[in-house]
Amino acid sequence: xxxxxxxxxxxxxxxxxxxxxxxxxxxxxxxxxxxxxxxxxxxxxxxxxxxxxxxxxxxxxxxxxxxxxxxxxxxxxxxxxxxxxxxxxxxxxxxxxxxxxxxxxxxxxxxxxxxxxxxxxxxxxxxxxxxxxxxxxxxxxxxxxxxxxxxxxxxxxxxxxxxxxxxxxxxxxxxxxxxxxxxxxxxxxxxxxxxxxxxxxxxxxxxxxxxxxxxxxxxxxxxxxxxxxxxxxxxxxxxxxxxxxxxxxxxxxxxxxxxxxxxxxxxxxxxxxxxxxxxxxxxxxxxxxxxxxxxxxxxxxxxxxxxxxxxxxxxxxxxxxxxxxxxxxxxxxxxxxxxxxxxxxxxxxxxxxxxxxxxxxxxxxxxxxxxxxxxxxxxxxxxxxxxxxxxxxxxxxxxxxxxxxxxxxxxxxxxxxxxxxxxxxxxxxxxxxxxxxxxxxxxxxxxxxxxxxxxxxxxxxxxxxxxxxxxxxxxxxxxxxxxxxxxxxxxxxxxxxxxxxxxxxxxxxxxxxxxxxxxxxxxxxxxxxxxxxxxxxxxxxxxxxxxxxxxxxxxxxxxxxxxxxxxxxxxxxxxxxxxxxxxxxxxxxxxxxxxxxxxxxxxxxxxxxxxxxxxxxxxxxxxxxxxxxxxxxxxxxxxxxxxxxxxxxxxxxxxxxxxxxxxxxxxxxxxxxxxxxxxxxxxxxxxxxxxxxxxxxxxxxxxxxxxxxx
Amino acid sequence: xxxxxxxxxxxxxxxxxxxxxxxxxxxxxxxxxxxxxxxxxxxxxxxxxxxxxxxxxxxxxxxxxxxxxxxxxxxxxxxxxxxxxxxxxxxxxxxxxxxxxxxxxxxxxxxxxxxxxxxxxxxxxxxxxxxxxxxxxxxxxxxxxxxxxxxxxxxxxxx
Numbered sequence: 112x113x114x115x116x117x118x119x120x121x122x123x124x125x126x127x128x129x130x131x132x133x134x135x136x137x138x139x140x141x142x143x144x145x146x147x148x149x150x151x152x153x154x155x156x157x158x159x160x161x162x163x164x165x166x167x168x169x170x171x172x173x174x175x176x177x178x179x180x181x182x183x184x185x186x187x188x189x190x191x192x193x194x195x196x197x198x199x200x201x202x203x204x205x206x207x208x209x210x211x212x213x214x215x216x217x218x219x220x221x222x223x224x225x226x227x228x229x230x231x232x233x234x235x236x237x238x239x240x241x242x243x244x245x246x247x248x249x250x251x252x253x254x255x256x257x258x259x260x261x262x263x264x265x266x267x268x269x270x271x272x273x274x275x276x277x278x279x280x281x282x283x284x285x286x287x288x289x290x291x292x293x294x295x296x297x298x299x300x301x302x303x304x305x306x307x308x309x310x311x312x313x314x315x316x317x318x319x320x321x322x323x324x325x326x327x328x329x330x331x332x333x334x335x336x337x338x339x340x341x342x343x344x345x346x347x348x349x350x351x352x353x354x355x356x357x358x359x360x361x362x363x364x365x366x367x368x369x370x371x372x373x374x375x376x377x378x379x380x381x382x383x384x385x386x387x388x389x390x391x392x393x394x395x396x397x398x399x400x401x402x403x404x405x406x407x408x409x410x411x412x413x414x415x416x417x418x419x420x421x422x423x424x425x426x427x428x429x430x431x432x433x434x435x436x437x438x439x440x441x442x443x444x445x446x447x448x449x450x451x452x453x454x455x456x457x458x459x460x461x462x463x464x465x466x467x468x469x470x471x472x473x474x475x476x477x478x479x480x481x482x483x484x485x486x487x488x489x490x491x492x493x494x495x496x497x498x499x500x501x502x503x504x505x506x507x508x509x510x511x512x513x514x515x516x517x518x519x520x521x522x523x524x525x526x527x528x529x530x531x532x533x534x535x536x537x538x539x540x541x542x543x544x545x546x547x548x549x550x551x552x553x554x555x556x557x558x559x560x561x562x563x564x565x566x567x568x569x570x571x572x573x574x575x576x577x578x579x580x581x582x583x584x585x586x587x588x589x590x591x592x593x594x595x596x597x598x599x600x601x602x603x604x605x606x607x608x609x610x611x612x613x614x615x616x617x618x619x620x621x622x623x624x625x626x627x628x629x630x631x632x633x634x635x636x637x638x639x640x641x642x643x644x645x646x647x648x649x650x651x652x653x654x655x656x657x658x659x660x661x662x663x664x665x666x667x668x669x670x671x672x673x674x675x676x677x678x679x680x681x682x683x684x685x686x687x688x689x690x691x692x693x694x695x696x697x698x699x700x701x702x703x704x705x706x707x708x709x710x711x712x713x714x715x716x717x718x719x720x721x722x723x724x725x726x727x728x729x730x731x732x733x734x735x736x737x738x739x740x741x742x743x744x745x746x747x748x749x750x751x752x753x754x755x756x757x758x759x760x761x762x763x764x765x766x767x768x769x770x771x772x773x774x775x776x777x778x779x780x781x782x783x784x785x786x787x788x789x790x791x792x793x794x795x796x797x798x799x800x801x802x803x804x805x806x807x808x809x810x811x812x813x814x815x816x817x818x819x820x821x
Numbered sequence: 822x823x824x825x826x827x828x829x830x831x832x833x834x835x836x837x838x839x840x841x842x843x844x845x846x847x848x849x850x851x852x853x854x855x856x857x858x859x860x861x862x863x864x865x866x867x868x869x870x871x872x873x874x875x876x877x878x879x880x881x882x883x884x885x886x887x888x889x890x891x892x893x894x895x896x897x898x899x900x901x902x903x904x905x906x907x908x909x910x911x912x913x914x915x916x917x918x919x920x921x922x923x924x925x926x927x928x929x930x931x932x933x934x935x936x937x938x939x940x941x942x943x944x945x946x947x948x949x950x951x952x953x954x955x956x957x958x959x960x961x962x963x964x965x966x967x968x969x970x971x972x973x974x975x976x977x978x979x980x
Binding site for chain 2: 174175176177305307308310311312313314315316317318319320321323324326332356357358374375376377378380381445446447448449494495496497499525527528529722726729730731732733734755756757761762763764765767769770
């Protein structure tokens with residue numbers, strides 16, 4: 112979903128609109144459906160009551176990325192109220208009412224909340240403001256154009272009359288909802304300012320409620336374990352040891368899992384640990400076989416994803432050819448909040464509380480699992496303790512509803528860390544082969560990139576596929592450079608049945624940036640050219656070259672560094688943004704590398720909130736660096752080996768580099784910021800390691816001998 | 822069996838097997854859900870609380886081991902000057918993203934500042950590296966701890 116991002120602002124929007132006919136709700140519900148007694152509800156997003164309180168129904172998930180704050184700012188700008196004065200509620204799962212402008216369905220992913228909300232949220236705010244101004248004008252018998260709104264008040268300067276929004280609600284709700292309200296195009300008051308995050312106060316005093324914290328009256332707690340072997344089933348289980356634990360009520364058996372239901376999570380977990388379930392069947396696959404499968408796929412030719420000139424011929428005529436094979440591992444998301452889902456199920460209705468990046472999909476999954484019609488299923492979205500793509504799936508929602516079917520009370524199903532790690536929607540192995548034809552000066556005349564990856568988008572978001580190509584998998588895979596002959600070959604290679612693979616922060620951009628930027632860097636080295644100058648020579652003037660120049664300048668590129676220290680550079684477009692990064696590494700006495708400083712420049716168009724952008728870049732760096740140092744999920748005999756943070760290490764504070772982020776001043780439409788930082792981190796670090804005298808790393812994670820002892 | 826513990830200065834009776842981890846007692850029996858479950862094996866720090874002022878991982882602290890110790894959770898952090906200074910610094914420096922780890926980060930940081938009024942980077946790394954943040958707020962946490970320490974020191978001087 113990332114790769115097509117630059118196209119999305121116009122063309123893909125139309126594509127989305129045409130291919131998801133009926134499911135796309137970008138604008139407004141019909142006016143006659145809106146009014147509710149006592150409040151102005153021009154659409155599915157905004158509610159203003161007689162006290163003047165504005166409530167925003169936020170269509171995005173809030174998982175730390177700040178969409179709740181950013182979305183509120185967009186509404187506040189047009190509605191002429193302070194962002195902090197707006198009450199927010201997370202929208203329920205509803206793909207029709209709350210579908211994303213770029214994706215069709217209600218999806219929080221692809222670094223696209225602000226991109227999708229840029230028009231919808233501002234239009235919603237502007238429509239309400241327009242109606243309130245018209246209401247005041249009608250009441251005062253003046254021209255609406257002679258009135259304006261400010262800080263929740265409509266003002267008629269000529270007469271000095273003023274009316275608060277709350278006083279105008281009753282008239283405003285009788286007026287038609289404007290379909291194309293006028294939007295501010297400059298002179299922003301809120302957009303571009305470092306408004307404080309609205310969700311922070313509750314997150315520093317323990318009152319913020321995440322999905323894991325939900326309490327429903329009469330609720331019981333269930334700890335669950337699915338078959339640890341890929342595709343296996345539950346054979347048999349003796350419930351007695353669990354039932355002997357005080358507080359345990361019930362042992363629930365599913366086809367492929369067992370759950371222990373208890374009065375509290377502690378008893379449920381203790382009961383589950385006491386069980387000795389026997390599992391049957393499944394595929395005894397190991398990581399070596401998965402890697403072999405990817406290598407075999409690398410020997411096939413696939414579907415042409417992109418072509419310019421004649422790459423094969425240009426290579427044949429080239430002075431020399433450079434080739435590289437990259438192998439990237441399977442990765443877990445390992446968000447800090449393990450999965451959970453609370454379900455209240457009766458014969459008539461199903462209510463679900465879950466933190467979801469796709470609450471509309473979760474609703475459909477709950478409907479299917481419960482056997483109830485969609486209209487009888489409600490999904491209440493919750494704050495998420497880190498998503499990173501894991502919660503773009505809904506496998507655990509289905510599982511929770513199936514458990515709820517056997518439990519005579521509302522039930523909160525909680526996953527252990529081990530369950531979360533071993534039943535993730537992994538980023539699958541990705542292998543790539545790049546062949547570059549070079550001229551006598553060492554500049555590329557042809558670029559051939561074969562990408563072996565699963566076609567996640569065929570399942571997840573078919574509008575991001577075209578003619579057999581997963582557009583996310585092939586994004587940013589070489590065409591960002593002005594190389595005359597280019598061929599991108601997509602070999603779709605699916606994991607074995609039963610292994611769920613999905614989206615991981617940075618998606619296709621992340622996997623391709625490490626390859627493209629590694630190869631380009633090595634070409635510069637072979638040509639004896641400076642890596643920044645080499646890239647510049649392959650870039651037209653523009654935003655990508657702009658971030659390269661900026662980050663090189665900020666990082667003091669070219670200035671000497673102490674022995675054993677070096678810089679690496681990398682750049683990439685993606686998610687509607689352009690990002691450049693310089694990493695500094697230092698080699699310790701044992702030969703391992705420590706990342707000491709990161710400079711990043713991002714051109715993300717119009718910045719809505721600079722604090723949120725910086726946070727996302729910093730976070731993307733930490734997420735990406737943990738994966739570079741340690742990230743690898745392995746499988747033995749059909750079982751995921753890693754289980755918790757001791758054997759699936761992530762970045763810790765003592766490994767966090769100093770980070771400097773520069774935001775390029777721009778009035779272009781906003782781009783995405785949640786993923787570019789992760790995408791560009793790995794190549795910048797690997798290029799720095801190479802520059803410091805280390806090897807050219809073409810597979811991840813780093814060999815432990817290259818990681819500084821901490 | 823009924824066990825009495827002191828949580829946030831209140832005596833609480835809980836009916837539980839004695840080996841149940843304090844985390845679940847706090848969250849599911851006492852409704853104090855600010856303390857988070859992250860890993861269950863003391864590898865992430867999300868469940869950090871104070872026992873007599875010292876940071877403890879409640880996910881591996883059996884109820885029976887609490888005894889007469891005074892348990893403090895994130896819900897009571899604002900009852901101490903150190904806690905309030907940390908919360909303010911967290912807000913002023915916009916530390917938080919998803920927030921799931923931050924209860925534990927704050928409790929760990931409060932335990933640090935209680936014994937070390939002006940921690941260095943190395944001190945902070947040593948004490949805070951057991952607390953995982955997947956959103957990558959580490960740099961801001963470090964700065965916020967220092968800011969809080971400065972604020973507390975200034976307040977002491979003024980008093």
